[in-house]
Amino acid sequence: MAASSSSSSSIKPIFTTRSKSSNSSKSSLLSFLHNTNPKPISLKFSSHNSNYTTPPSFTIRNSLQTALETSELPVSKFQDDLNLQAVTPKPTILVSEKLGEAGLAILRSFGNVECLYDLSPEALCEKISQCDALIVRSGTKVTRSVFEAANGKLKVVGRAGVGIDNVDLQAATEFGCLVVNAPIANTVAAAEHGIALLASMARNVSQADASIKAGKWLRSKYVGVSLVGKTLAVMGFGKVGSEVARRAKGLGMNVIAHDPYAPADKARAVGVELVSFDQALATADFISLHMPLNPTTSKIFNDETFAKMKKGVRIVNVARGGVIDEEALVRALDSGVVAQAALDVFTEEPPAKDSKLVQHENVTVTPHLGASTKEAQEGVAIEIAEAVVGALRGELSATAINAPMVPSEKLGRLAVQLVSGGSGIKSVKLIYRSARDPDDLDTRILRAMITKGIIEPISASFINLVNADFTAKQKGLRISEERVVADSSPEFPIDSIQVQLSNVDSKFAAAVSENGEISIEGKVKFGIPHLTRVGSFGVDASLEGNLILCRQVDQPGMIGKVGNILGEHNVNVNFMSVGRTFRRNHGIMAIGVDEEPNQDSLKEIGKVPAIEEFVFLKL
Ligand SMILES: NC(=O)C1=CN([C@@H]2O[C@H](COP(=O)(O)OP(=O)(O)OC[C@H]3O[C@@H](n4cnc5c(N)ncnc54)[C@H](O)[C@@H]3O)[C@@H](O)[C@H]2O)C=CC1
Numbered sequence: 367m368a369a370s371s372s373s374s375s376s377i378k379p380i381f382t383t384r385s386k387s388s389n390s391s392k393s394s395l396l397s398f399l400h401n402t403n404p405k406p407i408s409l410k411f412s413s414h415n416s417n418y419t420t421p422p423s424f425t426i427r428n429s430l431q432t433a434l435e436t437s438e439l440p441v442s443k444f445q446d447d448l449n450l451q452a453v454t455p456k457p458t459i460l461v462s463e464k465l466g467e468a469g470l471a472i473l474r475s476f477g478n479v480e481c482l483y484d485l486s487p488e489a490l491c492e493k494i495s496q497c498d499a500l501i502v503r504s505g506t507k508v509t510r511s512v513f514e515a516a517n518g519k520l521k522v523v524g525r526a527g528v529g530i531d532n533v534d535l536q537a538a539t540e541f542g543c544l545v546v547n548a549p550i551a552n553t554v555a556a557a558e559h560g561i562a563l564l565a566s567m568a569r570n571v572s573q574a575d576a577s578i579k580a581g582k583w584l585r586s587k588y589v590g591v592s593l594v595g596k597t598l599a600v601m602g603f604g605k606v607g608s609e610v611a612r613r614a615k616g617l618g619m620n621v622i623a624h625d626p627y628a629p630a631d632k633a634r635a636v637g638v639e640l641v642s643f644d645q646a647l648a649t650a651d652f653i654s655l656h657m658p659l660n661p662t663t664s665k666i667f668n669d670e671t672f673a674k675m676k677k678g679v680r681i682v683n684v685a686r687g688g689v690i691d692e693e694a695l696v697r698a699l700d701s702g703v704v705a706q707a708a709l710d711v712f713t714e715e716p717p718a719k720d721s722k723l724v725q726h727e728n729v730t731v732t733p734h735l736g737a738s739t740k741e742a743q744e745g746v747a748i749e750i751a752e753a754v755v756g757a758l759r760g761e762l763s764a765t766a767i768n769a770p771m772v773p774s775e776k777l778g779r780l781a782v783q784l785v786s787g788g789s790g791i792k793s794v795k796l797i798y799r800s801a802r803d804p805d806d807l808d809t810r811i812l813r814a815m816i817t818k819g820i821i822e823p824i825s826a827s828f829i830n831l832v833n834a835d836f837t838a839k840q841k842g843l844r845i846s847e848e849r850v851v852a853d854s855s856p857e858f859p860i861d862s863i864q865v866q867l868s869n870v871d872s873k874f875a876a877a878v879s880e881n882g883e884i885s886i887e888g889k890v891k892f893g894i895p896h897l898t899r900v901g902s903f904g905v906d907a908s909l910e911g912n913l914i915l916c917r918q919v920d921q922p923g924m925i926g927k928v929g930n931i932l933g934e935h936n937v938n939v940n941f942m943s944v945g946r947t948f949r950r951n952h953g954i955m956a957i958g959v960d961e962e963p964n965q966d967s968l969k970e971i972g973k974v975p976a977i978e979e980f981v982f983l984k985l
């Protein structure tokens with residue numbers, strides 16, 4: 367039997383494994399799971415087809431395997447369970463565009479990786495039904511047809527880069543497929559390319575280069591313009607835009623920015639003034655585009671908006687071709703409203719050979735090279751490989767675009783089962799303890815997960831992470847959040863989550879805290895989500911399978927009595943944990959069971975004299 371691994375003195379875990387390994391892989395940044403550095407093993411997935419229900423068995427068992435491999439404890443019971451699972455084949459990961467070796471190595475250590483570049487749309491659709499994950503860059507169009515053809519097999523699409531405009535997010539969500547991206551690693555590369563295009567455009571570098579190679583020496587034709595002292599408008603002050611702004615300031619430019627969503631203090635910190643769209647157009651000598659392509663930004667630069675620009679403006683685009691009406695740009699170039707343009711991206715890629723825009727003498731072009739540095743490609747490959755592997759394991763991905771999945775859903779599901787009647791919940795409070803600055807803690811994913819867990823059991827409609835918040839609002843459920851700074855490792859985003867339901871009666875009185883609300887708390891330990899507090903009682907119960915909570919008089923022999931009853935009814939106990947208020951007063955037992963106990967066994971438990979109340983919960 368194991369010594370307690372809990373920090374709470376009032377907890378007596380009965381069966382636990384103790385991991386010596388507390389290594390944290392880089393994926394822990396993407397993961398809600400603590401202290402996991404799982405070795406790749408092939409285990410069973412249990413993700414659902416049309417719903418982001420967690421694939422918990424994968425995450426939990428993989429982490430448990432790690433704990434077992436590093437444990438000094440006799441663990442044959444768990445090992446048997448794992449062996450049963452370790453027969454399912456590895457996931458298949460299709461990589462449809464060139465990806466850095468370091469990322470491929472991560473993927474290969476986890477699944478079967480197939481690199482098939484330049485697949486036609488038909489060939490992609492044909493292949494996809496055999497794939498659990500697909501990794502793309504900007505060249506693969508992941509259309510609705512791809513999700514349809516996947517026939518439910520595809521669990522995650524990883525975009526090895528930022529822009530996800532080539533992925534049909536709506537279809538992905540409808541088909542229950544997670545989309546993750548790699549938003550960080552190519553930021554600097556894209557910003558540097560923007561600056562390279564800005565400077566080379568201003569000095570006619572590509573045109574002059576071509577002319578020399580054509581045998582000419584045209585010094586007066588290629589007199590350029592200076593950057594210093596000129597005004598640059600950065601359109602989209604996100605990761606790339608703000609890095610471009612920093613660099614442009616270093617070149618002595620006066621930088622302004624337009625971004626409807628950027629915080630003013632972020633701009634101030636870089637020494638940039640945030641201005642309106644029209645103000646940016648009217649003031650700028652140079653305009654650099656860094657917003658995403660979406661329905662709002664599509665062709666946002668058109669005849670009307672070019673007309674608002676200063677005559678002779680110069681435009682750089684390393685964002686997306688689709689934000690510019692390309693025919694309108696040709697007209698603006700011809701009329702001299704736009705003196706020059708430097709373009710890395712195009713509405714159609716590659717653009718037509720005879721494209722007037724590409725052939726225009728005042729236009730400098732590159733074939734979507736913004737992210738193409740060795741460093742960025744290695745970084746992006748690692749970033750996306752970790753996100754995809756994490757998603758396949760059912761971990762929370764910080765870069766999930768359409769929906770997340772984490773075990774916190776179980777906390778919600780557990781809380782709602784403690785309410786008598788299960789309905790009438792009007793007010794939920796979520797308290798997150800984290801070492802991170804509360805402003806740096808994005809809890810949207812966790813909140814959606816918990817909300818899903820709470821409303822799914824009491825809702826007739828289909829609930830997923832995308833509609834959970836919306837449905838909760840429709841049901842009049844008020845959800846408030848509090849972030850509490852905890853003295854824990856800042857590497858892990860969350861130390862614990864507490865779910866409180868107020869103004870409801872509980873079928874298990876011990877779950878009601880001194881303040882009168884149903885209150886439970888969860889943590890992740892050794893990669894396994896645990897229930898750590900019920901009402902005022904500390905417990906230590908793995909949140910997997912089924913759980914019996916009993917409140918009893920704290921006296922010797924209670925564990926044996928209940929354990930015997932379950933054993934006689936052939937119900938396998940996988941752990942027990944006892945918490946109490948103080949010695950020989952009241953205690954609660956959390957008993958994890960593999961099977962659902964029948965009514966007779968539950969009745970017998972209820973008849974044990976020192977058992978004051980108990981509840982059976984499905985997780
Ligand atoms: N050429 C290339 O190889 C690369 C292109 N990109 C593209 O650059 C763009 C920016 O990337 P990141 O900076 O990483 O993304 P980001 O998400 O950090 O920044 C985008 C910014 O645009 C802002 N924005 C949204 N709508 C806007 C609007 N209507 N007007 C002005 N601003 C608006 C957002 O608030 C956000 O701050 C993306 O489209 C991405 O696909 C990124 C990397 C490489």
Ligand SMILES: O=C(O)C(=O)COP(=O)(O)O
Nearest residue numbers: 503504505527528529737
């Ligand atoms: O990250 C982005 O948004 C990019 O545009 C980079 O595209 P790529 O991965 O080089 O095809």
